[in-house]
Amino acid sequence: MELRISKEELIRALSRVQGIVEKRSTNPIIANVLLEVDDAGLRVSATDTEVSFVGRHSGSVEVSRNGSITLGARQLYEIARLVPTDSVSMSLDEGSTQVEIRSGKAHFKVPGLAAADFPPIPDPEDGAGFEITTGALKALVEKVLFSISSDDTRTGLNGAHVEVAEGEDGKGNLLRFVATDGHRLSLCGRPYQGEYSAPRSVLLPKKGLSELRKLCEKPDDVWSVSITDTTATFKQGAIAFSMRLLEGEFPDFRQVIPPSWQRRILLQRSDLVDALRRVSILSSEKSHPVRFKIADSTLTITARQQEAGEAKEELEAQVDGPDIEVGFNAKYFLDALGALETDTIAVEIGDSLSPCLVRPGDGEEDELYVIMPMRLE
């Protein structure tokens, strides 16, 4: 194996895989990247056996001799970032596992592990699937990621559920992601092209979505997505990213979305964010309880703690419905408000024990957040 690659391209290749490789494993090779060099250029792969990445590099690469090896992903990235010149050469003698890396007067000899021992990476054929823009895909991920449960014992809640929803008149179908941790829920749909097909119900893991988000760069790029019985694969340009589908059944989330509301308030999103941040300084750090009181076209938010004191703030709001007092976890509200993008948002409340809905104020997008109320003393 022998090649020359631009420093910039090597940094780019390796920065993408830093979150995927897994250092604390009994299998040390999954802390490595697989480097494969052939006439088409360099292929860089990484996997933790659940989430996998393959990137192809041809433009800034000159290949002198084909070959393959795996090297520590973190160490190679550090070397790439610090090499003194714009160009890096890497060479591996036949039968050896030690790669020589040169750049200017810097010279490294780095021992690798054989490419043959690298875990297989799923590579479904192209074409069988649907297409979605980077902008839409990134939105879907960002709007649900924070609602996925981090509790490994909550089978079925550790991933984002995927389904197809009917769009509004003439707008075609939507790809919809839904996630919940049992206390709050995110739902978002965005347009896609082609045919969504999956042989089973699809639950995408949190780490996979979190890494996928990092790969979403230019909003107008198009990803092709295919889903098999075990794996979802996302391809865009020279990148292929795949994640193993989670086992477990996502709950029937439609049950927790109230079909109607008794109170609806319209608010400026940024005003509500600022007020919640201030008031929650004085709520407990564990569950951030705050009280919403709606009366006389005013939303009053309060927090109270025995030792820490109390905070109160009033917001003018457009209120439709009778007065109410209800408790929430301020952090759940702030997460939802941070994912929303519209200037105005709508909060829909039934009674003080029923789930609360937060939506874009114009009501157009397929996007909503459900937040369960808290009992306050």
Add this chain to the structure above:
Amino acid sequence: MELRISKEELIRALSRVQGIVEKRSTNPIIANVLLEVDDAGLRVSATDTEVSFVGRHSGSVEVSRNGSITLGARQLYEIARLVPTDSVSMSLDEGSTQVEIRSGKAHFKVPGLAAADFPPIPDPEDGAGFEITTGALKALVEKVLFSISSDDTRTGLNGAHVEVAEGEDGKGNLLRFVATDGHRLSLCGRPYQGEYSAPRSVLLPKKGLSELRKLCEKPDDVWSVSITDTTATFKQGAIAFSMRLLEGEFPDFRQVIPPSWQRRILLQRSDLVDALRRVSILSSEKSHPVRFKIADSTLTITARQQEAGEAKEELEAQVDGPDIEVGFNAKYFLDALGALETDTIAVEIGDSLSPCLVRPGDGEEDELYVIMPMRLE
């Protein structure tokens, strides 16, 4: 107590004390700031009983009623940063310990602890001491801070030793800080005005110096410094900062500074920094061992680890003296090089077991770093 203060001034006052207050103490009041309001304005004090700060604020403060209280420093800072308007009012009823804070429609009630229970803060009279510019004081602190031992059991090495040194012809005396952790040493002198006097040998604690550095803003401002039997106090403008002197005897550091050298190399500082950063990627993370080989006007730096591979880099250098190979902790070199400011630096080496000296290349400043060699296999 009743006052109005600008948001900006309150943030400024509280940001300065965040590193001083101590949350994890059996005495909860030292997590608080003392607020004292009188006709002169607002006085904000903080102490962990070793390091203390007093700041006076008059410009952006309107006092309606005198009084004093202590409030949680962290919480008050969070409130200050998030209040919605440019102005904050604080009021405390006679006999109460609950402060009301208002800004626009935001309203907080924060319980405090009585001012009378706040630990006393040393306040030596003005004039008994010497003066030094912020620029010189900051340099002294930054050049020795990293060499202070963090090991609490190393009595005498937990602080920076202070002494007066003779400056070069006609330049007056220098205030000199020296610190060592037993493996490396920093020494730096800078000019001061007035008379240095201290009733005992002076050892300044690491936390105190670290907080003092944060208070060093405009290089030309002048600090007046006074040292009593127990305390060093630094005053500048409306700020008084004091730290309790450490017990323990600083070692006779002159013993470890070699009086002469056998090899001297002149190098571009940035070249050496870059090469060391690269080579040490492949040295162990514990002691960062690298080998310096000096021969034929070249410094060759290498690192080698059984599992991680090896790195080598050559630097052209102006070499005076015979060839040598010697091992160092790369981190100690990088710390010293990071504190130096000159483009060219000099490295002076005796033999492979004797301390190495690093100095500014022009040799003018009272500044040097001693680095003990390491035995390499």
